[in-house]
Amino acid sequence: MTDLADARLLEAMRSPLVVEPAASHTCTGGAHSRLADGRIVCWSPPAHEGQTRAVDAEIAAQPVPTHLRRRWRGLWDAHDSFWSAWCATEICAKLGEVPIIVLAARGPVGASPVTIDGREVTYAVRQEGDLVVAYGVSTTTS
């Protein structure tokens, strides 16, 4: 685990999330995640050279789709909940530039940091109101 990546993720997580109806959200600079109920989550911490950020959120109380529950049965024990495991995996898909359908087929990602196709992703998941939110940073080394 790289201490610098952890420190930068924790610093970035101090930037507040904006959660509002997607229809009225007009910014283009933040990292975004759309929710099933029409809201959007926007996270725009200060930028660091060579670092990419992503956010993913789900409504904590929404039901887990049956096919996903079946496919990942017993595989997300290392995470707080199914949605925590899902959001962490979405972050790694976004920052690893791998389609979520490909990454999800391998099961939930392991503990942070995760290396996806040679790219290290540092992530953290926490509850924000009614949402499960995963925050992630990836640093390019080349």
Ligand SMILES: [Zn+2]
């Ligand atoms: Zn935004």
